[in-house]
Amino acid sequence: MSRLNVRLVWLLAGLLVTATCHAKAVSLAFLSGEEMQQTRTALQNHQAAPQTEQAWQQLKQAADRALKQPNPSVTQKGMLPPSGSRHDYLSLSAYWWPNPDKPNGLPWERRDGAVNPASKNDQSDGVRLARFTADVQALALAWYFSGETRYAAKAQSMIRSWFIDPATRMNPNLNYAQGVPGKAEGRHTGVLDGRYFATRIVDALQLLQDSPGWRQQDQAALQAWFSDYLDWLLHSQLAQGERDAPNNHGSWYAAQVAGIAWYLYQPQVIQQMVVLAQDKIAGQIRADGTQPLELARTRSFHYSYFNLQALTSLAQLSQRSGTGDLWHYHQQGGSLLSALDYMAPFSDSSKTWPWKNRDRVSLRLIPLLTLTDNSLNSDRYQRWIHRAIETQSTANTSPAARGAEREALRDVWLLSRPPTYR
Incomplete structure (x- = not known):
């Protein structure tokens, strides 16, 4: 059987599985369909907590803003990738500057933690990808919670522009991600840019499958795009460098691949990523819960949190898919839970972070702690969750920090089982 025929067979099988699953319930990779369903019912019955209602209004505002935006595409960037095709994604590494x-x-030189504004404009695709995936997620969630078809229609249109339409689609690779002028056209660290395809887009696609206007040919085209992208992640030399990274980059590689494999009904690949994550945990986390490779960075708090965000996301996915238990994995050194135990007290912004650091948004830990307690049906971190929410600090004055705090609280109150107050 030819490769094309094989692909058509598994695409049709995937569509059949999808139809069967959705006759029962939407199954999500990184979000909790069960908990979101309870939140939706509470909102519809006007029984939601005030914090949940506020989080819903914030999400709705984000979705309303997205409705007014033109559909983004990688073809809109000002720079031309080395391939000569604007359909190839291109981004610049954030911490590199002209010499x-x-x-x-040339060549640019590295200044860890200092973001070069040249990497954060529309001349390349990094900001565009982050904005696109955040908007699609907001629109899909707004459709789920409200049932208003305008949100689903806009999300569908944006997805078709980015992934499907021949004139605007992205080629399924990250060959030119996080490039450094004079040094590299693209680097393995750029695979990190693609994490949003897993953490935001995969669940958005699941939420949209039952929305009016969603077509079987859309589903088939997206399955084909993600299949090609997964193949690139698993076999390209660039991506293999990211797989082997010992720090947060390796963790996010595993989480990204597992999320896309979940979307493509490939549990054997998820299992491979669980084994890879076990290696990352064993190599990254000390017995006291510290993460030396992240603590060595100038943004040590951010990267300590960021690595755990990847590992907790994958732990939840592996639990749901029955491919392993990363929560309690322990071989030598520390474990995921010991790392969370170490970080949990620093969700209290009044507690001094004892490591070199440029920035800190303590509330970003709360979704991770909430996810862990909900996944393990425990109250291990409830005291820290309650304390952080009840004593929110106004120390963060930058728009980025305030936005991160709002997003963290939204995730807690709207997208998961919120804390129960005494």
Whole structure:
């Protein structure tokens, strides 16, 4: 059987499985369909907690803003990728700057933690990808909670523009992600950019499958795109460098691949990523719960949290898919839970972080602690969750920090089982 025929067979099988699953309930990779269903019922019956109602209004505002935006595409960037095709994704590494000692500034030099504004504009695709995936997620969630078809229709239109339409679609690779002028056209660290395809888009696609206007050919085209992208993640030399990264990059590689494999009904690949994550946990986390590779960074709090965000996401997915128990995995050194135990007290912004650091948004830990307690049906972190929410600090004055705090609280009150107050 030809490769094309094989692909058609599994695509049709995948569509059949999808139809069967959705006759019962929507199954989500990183979000909790059960808990979201309870939240939706509470909102519809006007029985939701005030914090949940506020979180819903914030989400709705984000979705309303997305309704007014033109559909984004990788073809809209100002820079041309080395391939000559604007359909190839391109981004610049955030912590690299022109060399002041060179007339042409090349090659750029690294300044860890200092973000070069040139990496955060529409000349490349990094900001565009983050904005696109956040907007699609907000629209899909707004459709789920409200039932208003305008949200689903806009999300569908944006998805078709990014992944399907020949004139605007992205090629399924990250060959030119996080490039460094004068040094590399693309680097393995750029695979990190694609994490949003798993953590935001996969669940959005599941939520949209039953929405009016969603077509079987849309589903088939997306399955084909993600199949090609997964193949690139698993076999390209660039992506293999990310797989082997010992720090948060390796953790996010495993989480991204597992999420896309879940979407494509490939549990054997999820299992491989669980084994890979076990290696990352064993190599990254000390017995006291610290993460030395992340603590060595100039943004040590952010990266300690960021690595655990990847590992907890994958732990939840592996639990749901029956492919392993990362929550309690322990071989030598520390464990995922010991790392969370170490970080939990720092959700209290008044507790001093004892490591070199540029920035800190303590509330970002709360969704991770909530996810852990909900997944394990425990109250292990409830005291820290309650304390952090009840004593929110106004120390963060930057728009980015305030936005991160709002997003963290939204995730707690709207997208998961919220804390129960005494």
